[in-house]
Amino acid sequence: MTxxxxxxxxxxxxxxxxxxxxxxxxxxxxxFLGGGDGVRMKKLIDDFNAAHAGQVKIDATTLEWGTPFxxxxxxxxxxxxxxxxxxxxxxxxxxxxxxxVLQEITADDWTAMGLSQADFAPAIxxxxxxxxxxxxxxxxxxxxxxxxNKDLLEKAGMLDENGKPKGLDSREGFTATLQALxxxxxxxxxxxxxxxxNFMFRTxxxxxxxQGGELMTDGEFLAGDNGEKxxxxxxxxxxxxxxxxxxxxxxxxxTVALFTSGExxxxxxxxxxxxTMTDLAAQGKLFNWGAVELPVIFDKPATYADxxxxxIPANQGKEMTPERRAAVLTAISWISKNSLYWxxxxxxxxxxxxxxxxxxxxxxxxxTYSSLTANMIFDPKSPLAGVAGPIFDVMSxxxxxxxxxxxxxxxxxxxxxxELNAL
Amino acid sequence: xxxxxxxxxxxxxxxxxxxxxxxxxxxxxxxxxxxGISFTNAPLIGSGDWVGTENYERLASDPRFRTAAWNTAYxxxxxxxxxxxxxxxxxxxxxxxxxxxxxxxxxxxxLPYILPVSVVYLIWDWVLxxxxxxxxHVLDLFGMDRIPIMKTREWFMPAVGVVTxxxxxxxxxxxxxxxxxxxxxxxxEAAALDNAGRWTTFRRITWPLLWPVTSLVxxxxxxxxxxxxxxxxxxxxxxxxxxxxxxVYYVFQRAFQQDQxxxxxxxxxxxxxxxxxxxxxxxxxxxxxxGRK
Numbered sequence: 001m002t003x004x005x006x007x008x009x010x011x012x013x014x015x016x017x018x019x020x021x022x023x024x025x026x027x028x029x030x031x032f033l034g035g036g037d038g039v040r041m042k043k044l045i046d047d048f049n050a051a052h053a054g055q056v057k058i059d060a061t062t063l064e065w066g067t068p069f070x071x072x073x074x075x076x077x078x079x080x081x082x083x084x085x086x087x088x089x090x091x092x093x094x095x096x097x098x099x100x101v102l103q104e105i106t107a108d109d110w111t112a113m114g115l116s117q118a119d120f121a122p123a124i125x126x127x128x129x130x131x132x133x134x135x136x137x138x139x140x141x142x143x144x145x146x147x148x149n150k151d152l153l154e155k156a157g158m159l160d161e162n163g164k165p166k167g168l169d170s171r172e173g174f175t176a177t178l179q180a181l182x183x184x185x186x187x188x189x190x191x192x193x194x195x196x197x198n199f200m201f202r203t204x205x206x207x208x209x210x211q212g213g214e215l216m217t218d219g220e221f222l223a224g225d226n227g228e229k230x231x232x233x234x235x236x237x238x239x240x241x242x243x244x245x246x247x248x249x250x251x252x253x254x255t256v257a258l259f260t261s262g263e264x265x266x267x268x269x270x271x272x273x274x275x276t277m278t279d280l281a282a283q284g285k286l287f288n289w290g291a292v293e294l295p296v297i298f299d300k301p302a303t304y305a306d307x308x309x310x311x312i313p314a315n316q317g318k319e320m321t322p323e324r325r326a327a328v329l330t331a332i333s334w335i336s337k338n339s340l341y342w343x344x345x346x347x348x349x350x351x352x353x354x355x356x357x358x359x360x361x362x363x364x365x366x367x368t369y370s371s372l373t374a375n376m377i378f379d380p381k382s383p384l385a386g387v388a389g390p391i392f393d394v395m396s397x398x399x400x401x402x403x404x405x406x407x408x409x410x411x412x413x414x415x416x417x418x419e420l421n422a423l
Numbered sequence: 424x425x426x427x428x429x430x431x432x433x434x435x436x437x438x439x440x441x442x443x444x445x446x447x448x449x450x451x452x453x454x455x456x457x458x459g460i461s462f463t464n465a466p467l468i469g470s471g472d473w474v475g476t477e478n479y480e481r482l483a484s485d486p487r488f489r490t491a492a493w494n495t496a497y498x499x500x501x502x503x504x505x506x507x508x509x510x511x512x513x514x515x516x517x518x519x520x521x522x523x524x525x526x527x528x529x530x531x532x533x534l535p536y537i538l539p540v541s542v543v544y545l546i547w548d549w550v551l552x553x554x555x556x557x558x559x560h561v562l563d564l565f566g567m568d569r570i571p572i573m574k575t576r577e578w579f580m581p582a583v584g585v586v587t588x589x590x591x592x593x594x595x596x597x598x599x600x601x602x603x604x605x606x607x608x609x610x611x612e613a614a615a616l617d618n619a620g621r622w623t624t625f626r627r628i629t630w631p632l633l634w635p636v637t638s639l640v641x642x643x644x645x646x647x648x649x650x651x652x653x654x655x656x657x658x659x660x661x662x663x664x665x666x667x668x669x670x671v672y673y674v675f676q677r678a679f680q681q682d683q684x685x686x687x688x689x690x691x692x693x694x695x696x697x698x699x700x701x702x703x704x705x706x707x708x709x710x711x712x713x714g715r716k
Contacts, residue, residue, distance in 0.1 A: 071467075071679040078468040099466065099682065195553075195574045196661040247554070249571035251661040254554040390681050397665035400574070 025327035028083040029058045030073070032065040033308075036275030037345035044341055048334050056327040058085075066388040073313060077101050082313035084320065085328045090127035090307035091379035092386035093135050102135045103312040103320075112326065113137070113333035119352045124307055127378055136309035137332050138350035140342060143305035143376055144202045144270050145369045146295060147277070150288035152265040153177075156184035164368075165266065168295040171236065178245040181265045188247040190240060191264030194403050195251040197396020198388065200237075202304045203268050204399060206294055207233035209302030209377040215391070216380035221420035227413045234402045234409035236297055241405045248404050262287060268294065274346025274365065291365040293372040305376040306387065307350060310335075348373060384423055394419045454695075461688035467678050471685050478689035487665060488690065491673040494580060498651050498669065501584035503644045510592045510640065514599030515629075529600070536593030543590050544657040548573075551582065573658050579667050583654050590654075591647070595640045602636030603629070638709035645705055649698050670694045 033041045045058045061083075063069045070092065076082040088096065096102045105128075110116055117125055120138055128136040146165070153159040158166045158177045167173030181189035193199035205215065213229030215221065222230060240246040247258055256273060258264040260280060271291070280286040294303050310332045312320075320328075335342075339349035340359060343366055349355055361367060379385040386392070398416050401407035461478055465471030482488045517529050535543070550558050553571040562569055572578040606629065614624050652671035659667040668676070670690065678687035 067680050074468060074682075095682070099468070193661075195571070195663075197663060199661075249553045249574040251552075251574075253661075254552060258554060388680065393665065393676075393680060397663060400663045400666075404574075406575075 024054055024057055025323055026057045026059050027085055027324070027327050027331055029060040029085050029331075030069075030083040031060065031062055031087040032069040033087065034062055034065055035272055036279060037272045037342075037347065038062055040275060040342060040345040044335055044338065047338070047341075048331060051334070052330070056330055058331055070388065074099055074101055077313045078316055080315045080318035082315050084312070084324060085331060086311055086313060087139070088136055088309050088311040089387050090124070090136065090138065090309050092389065093128060093309070093311075094130060094381050095383040095386055095389060096311070097130045097135055098383045100314055103314045105134045105137060105312070109325075109329055110134075112329045113336070115333060115336060115351070120350055121352070121373075123376065123378060124350050127307055127381075128309055136311040137336065139308045139310055139336065139339060140347035140350050141305045141307045141373070141376060142271050142347045143303045143369075143372055144206065144268055145291045145293060145303075145372070147259060147267040147269060147273070147289060147291050149259070149262060149265045150290055152181065152184070152186055152262065152287070156180045156186070156265075163290060164292055165295075168292065171297045174295040174297060175240070175243075175245070178240065178266075179243070182243075182245055186263075186265045188245075188258055188264040189266065190246045191250065191255045191258045191267040192237070192240075192246050192403070193250060193252050193255045193269070194237075194241070194247060195249045195254075195400060197399035198392050199252060200399040200403060201392050201395055202270070203294075204230070204233045204237070204395075205377070205379075206302055206304040207236065207297055209304065210296060210298035210300055212299065214380070216382060216385075222413065222417045227417055230416070231409040231413045232298070234399070234412060237403040238405055238409060241403060246403075260286060271346035271348070271366075271369070275344065278344070291369050293369050293375070301372070301375040302377050303372045303375055305378060307378075308347065309350075390423055391420065394423070457688050457691055457695075460685055461692045463685045465684040465688075466682045467684045467687075474685065478686050479693070481686070482689060482693065487668055488673060490666070491668040491670045491690075494655075494667065495649060495651065495669045497580050498584060499645065499648045501581060502587050502648045503641065505584070506588045506592060506644050506648075507595065507637065507641050509588055510595030511599055511633075511637070513592065514596045514603060517596065518600060518603045529596070532596055533593035535590050538590070540590075540653040540657065543586065544654070547586050547658075574662050576663075576666050579658070583651075583658055586658075587648070587651075587654055591644075595644065598636055598640050599633070602633045606632045638706070641709060642702060642706055646698060646702050649694070649701065670697075 029045070031038070031041060042060070045060050049057055063072060073082060073086060082101075088102070093102070115137065121141075124138045124141060125134075128134050128138055146168075148165050150159060150163060153165055156177075158180050160166050165177055167175075167177035178189040192203070208215070208226070208229050211229040211232060213226045213233075215226070217223050217226070237246070241248055247255065247264055250258065255264070255267060255269065256276065259267040259269075260276070274291065277286060277289055277291075281289065293301060312325075312328060336349075336351045337354070339351050340354050340357065343349050343354070343360060343363055346366070348366065348370065349360070354360055355370075361370075380391075382391070384390045395416055397419075398407065398412040402409055402412040460471075462473060462475060463471035464474050464478075513532055517525060517532070520528055538546075548556070550556050551572045553559065553569060553574060558572075559569045570578060572582045610628055610632075611624065614628055619627070650671055651669050652675070655667055655669050655672055656664075656675070664672065664676075671694065674687050674691045674694070677683045677690060
């Protein structure tokens with residue numbers, strides 16, 4: 001017997017004994033949560049494993065967010081090597097269903113989990129539903145918010161009596177706040193991820209939504225005056241760049257660094273950066289900070305949001321045992337019901353009873369920006385939509401030159417419309 | 424000594440068989456399949472319907488394919504000849520050194536070559552990052568405007584070209600050094616006796632005798648740079664990948680991002696044909712140029 005042979009035998013024996021002794025179900029888990037929220041998810045998983053010792057054990061792996069994650073899921077599901085459970089963006093569910101990557105979450109599954117439609121907001125429930133069937137269990141919604149440095153705003157006299165930035169209600173007001181910050185000596189009044197069109201999609205889509213605009217109507221992109229609304233949204237950002245009020249050609253890590261180092265006074269970013277701030281603040285390495293709903297630049301408040309969900313991959317040629325499925329459902333159910341802790345990662349839990357609880361309502365900064373939940377807009381429901389999907393990709397190409405002042409907004413919209421309709 | 428021809432052939436076949444089997448299985452067979460897929464509308468996984476040459480016809484009017492083809496050509500121009508020249512110059516310099524000093528200097532030039540591309544990316548991001556890069560602080564020092572090098576069209580390809588030459592020159596230097604060492608010293612001694620100057624020695628002796636190595640380096644570089652992907656992918660992350668598109672990246676994008684296996688295969692076949700044609704042509708040209716001397 002070779003050494004590797006002996007090793008294998010030993011491993012098989014160990015697993016075999018463990019199986020006989022405890023009948024523990026191991027659930028293979030993949031996620032793409034690499035940031036501060038990933039640390040919190042690991043804690044939730046540890047807590048779950050501790051609470052279910054001997055019954056269910058989650059074996060979790062974190063993979064690279066975006067295209068690498070989704071390409072791996074698709075290829076591994078095709079050969080029966082996908083995990084038992086994975087995180088998935090709600091915006092990518094239409095594409096996933098078309099690709100046949102996801103298993104349906106059946107009525108029996110919902111009963112087994114002790115969850116139901118009534119526990120979720122209608123928009124979120126709709127986001128996981130295709131042709132009347134559900135393909136995922138929503139975990140959270142994660143909008144973008146405006147982070148701000150209270151110390152710098154106060155110095156510029158731009159903090160109101162509630163400790164929020166002034167001028168959040170109009171384009172003129174917000175531009176004036178940015179200008180006042182600039183005049184008070186701040187290098188970048190607003191830190192924006194201007195080098196990354198993928199990220200800017202969230203900000204720009206929010207600004208389009210603030211004018212009541214839509215990306216896709218009846219399968220056509222930017223029909224009617226929607227193109228003009230997109231040009232308006234791009235125009236504001238380009239104007240801030242020209243006036244020197246916004247960081248230019250800044251990639252994602254640099255944007256966060258500009259804000260946390262105090263070079264940028266405000267930052268538009270996802271709620272998933274909340275843990276970064278709370279952790280730095282806890283170590284005494286951060287200024288006084290806050291996070292609020294995006295300013296209303298146009299007619300009405302609107303904020304882009306996506307949802308993290310749990311999905312069960314459709315492994316080709318590999319039937320999931322009833323025991324394994326039950327274990328997976330136990331895991332999803334437990335984490336949904338304990339998602340109050342997930343809210344410390346900045347996200348807004350999808351499970352209604354959690355967001356209705358008094359503890360959640362007292363949680364900061366979530367409570368301050370939770371007003372935005374009434375104004376959230378999601379991706380169009382199309383296989384072309386979703387993070388790192390084709391729509392994201394086409395638009396990002398033209399966002400970068402436009403928001404950095406290289407290209408005229410109207411020209412960019414023309415190109416975007418042409419390319420999107422050619423998809 | 425007597426040899427048994429038949430036995431020799433048999434042994435040869437046995438020795439070659441494992442390689443041949445693997446080569447057929449993981450290279451030739453997938454390549455044949457790729458040609459097949461390129462005529463279908465297959466997604467990334469699974470098969471599709473026959474669409475004839477539609478995938479190829481679409482390439483002609485596809486602006487992103489044009490960007491990718493142009494950027495790839497531009498990158499080849501930026502790196503192949505300059506990369507070869509830089510490596511030759513460094514090799515000539517290193518060849519003049521002796522003993523430990525020579526090994527030391529050679530090691531320094533070779534060091535970047537052993538780095539994985541992700542490390543190369545991180546090192547250069549620290550240097551070139553628009554907000555925090557070392558180079559930007561140097562520009563500040565001289566009162567010059569900062570340049571978002573990896574975020575603008577004009578600077579991106581030249582910068583990636585410089586990084587690539589820095590990264591891969593070590594290997595070419597090594598090939599050149601081996602070539603220089605194989606030139607017999609007697610020839611140089613004879614030239615010195617005839618009072619030949621440095622330039623004449625280089626032009627009449629070193630250059631022609633080094634020619635086979637030069638053309639080899641050139642060909643290796645050409646094929647490698649036509650297949651550029653990693654550096655472009657990493658440096659345009661969180662930036663503007665579609666403006667910096669190169670052919671292999673386009674294959675990746677069509678297949679993995681847009682789930683269009685058929686169209687991706689058509690691009691891959693085009694690149695495959697391009698690499699074969701260009702490298703055969705170039706090798707023939709170089710051989711002819713070498714043969715004239």
